[in-house]
Amino acid sequence: MAKFNDIAKSGAKPGGREPETEARAETPAFGYPHNRAMAAALQKCLEKTFAGRPPANVRTIVMLSGGLDSIALLGTVLKETNHAVHAHHIEIVNFENRCKVEKRSVANALKYIRKHYRPFDYSESRSEFNVGKGGGTDLQLSLFTAFRLCTALGGNIDLVMTGHITPPFWELSEGAAVFHAGFIHKRRKPEWVWPLKFLASAHVQKKLDIYESIPEELAETAWSCRKPVVKKSKFLPCGQCFACKSMIEIKRIRAGRTDAGAGGRRPG
C-alpha cells in the first residue's frame, strides 16, 4: 500500500518537526528543513484526494513552470512521497517573453534535483503563440498539455499536480473544463490537484513557507518575475511586479531572522 511519506529518505515526519529540532531547543524552528508547512499541505491534499486510502503505486505528473511554486512542489513530492513522478515543462513562447529565463530556471532546478533527490522522469513540450496576448491563461495550456501527456504516457496516471495557490474561480473552472474534456472517451481519469492551496498561512508567510520547503540553493534557481527586463542581453527581474515584490519581502524577512539569530521569530 502506497502511503504518504513511505520513502521520506530524510526520515522527516510530515506535519511535525524533525526529531533533531526537538532535541536541540536552541535551533531556530524556521528555514529548510525545519519548515514543514509544504509537507503538511501536501499530506492534507493527498489525504483529502484519496480519502485516507491511497492506491498502490501512485503515479503523479508535476507540471513544472520554472517558478518557485512548482519547483518547490516537485521537490516536496519527491521528498515526502513514494509516488512515481513525471515532471513536465512547457516552453511557453508568447508576448510575455519569459520562456528563455524559465527554461534556464528549469534546467538549473533539474540539475540540482537530479543530484540531491530521488529519480523521476522528465519531459518537455513547446507552445509558440505570438498572437496578441497569447489567447488564454497558462493554466488552460498547462492542463491541456497535462491530459495529452497522460495519454502519451499510457493513461495510468493517478494525479496531475500544478503549483497554483489560489487562482480565481473562473480560472480554475476553465482549467477543469479543459482538463476533463481530454478524458471524455477515457476509462480512467486522473485527479488534478494543486496542493499549495492547503497552505494555511497568510500570503507573505505562504510564499516564505514555499521558499523554505526546499534547500535555499534550489529555491534560488527559480524565476519569479512576470515581466523580466532585458539589459545587455541579460534578463533581470523588474522589481515591480507582484512576484518580484513577494520575493523582495521574503528576502527581507529572512535577512531579519539572520540578524536576530536564534531569537528570530516567524512573521505572523
Ligand SMILES: [Zn+2]
Ligand atoms: Zn517582476
